[in-house]
C-alpha cells in the first residue's frame with residue numbers, strides 16, 4: 194500500500210544537528226548528491242565552524258534530511274549552504290520543513306534575507322525554492338567547479354524574511 198504524504202512525515206521531528214550526526218549526514222549527502230556530494234572533511238567543516246547552524250530531520254530515530262545555513266558577522270543576509278533529503282523520503286515535504294526551519298533561525302538571527310545557489314537544472318530544488326517564495330536574483334556562470342554534464346551554472350535565489 195502506498196504511504197500517504199501526511200502519514201510518511203507525521204512522525205518527523207526537527208532538531209539542531211551537531212558533529213555527532215556527521216556519519217548519517219555524510220550518508221544522506223552521498224545518496225542525495227552522488228558524485229557531487231560534499232566529502233567528509235567539507236561536511237565536518239560545515240558542522241564545526243562557529244557561524245553555521247545545521248538542522249536535521251528525524252523519523253523513527255533515523256536522520257532523513259539536513260540543512261546548513263551560514264551567517265556572517267554584521268550581515269543581515271543568511272546563506273543556505275546545503276540541504277539534502279534521503280531519496281527514500283523525497284517528495285513528502287521534508288525539504289520544505291527544513292527550509293522553513295532555516296528561515297525561522299535566520300529570522301531569530303535578525304537576517305532580513307536568505308540567499309542560496311542551486312544547479313540550474315536541479316528540477317526538484319528549483320521547485321522547492323519557487324514554491325516556497327524564493328525569487329531568482331541572478332544566474333551565476335561557472336559556479337560549480339565539478340562539471341555537471343554540459344553546464345556548471347548556478348541560479349542564485351533569494352527570499353525576503355519578515356524580521357519581527
Ligand SMILES: CC(C)(COP(=O)(O)OP(=O)(O)OC[C@H]1O[C@@H](n2cnc3c(N)ncnc32)[C@H](O)[C@@H]1OP(=O)(O)O)[C@@H](O)C(=O)NCCC(=O)NCCS
Pocket residue numbers: 225226276277278279282283284285286287288289290310311312315316317318320321324
Ligand atoms: C531538493 C530536495 C532537498 C527537496 O526535498 P524534498 O523533501 O523532496 O522536497 P519537498 O517534498 O518538501 O518538496 C517541495 C516541493 O517541491 C516539489 N518537488 C519535490 N521533489 C520534486 C521533483 N523531483 N520533481 C518535481 N517536484 C518536486 C514537491 O512537489 C513540493 O511541492 P509542493 O509543496 O507544492 O507539493 C531533495 O529533492 C534533495 O535532497 N535533492 C538532492 C539534493 C539537492 O539537490 N539539494 C538541493 C541543492 S541546492
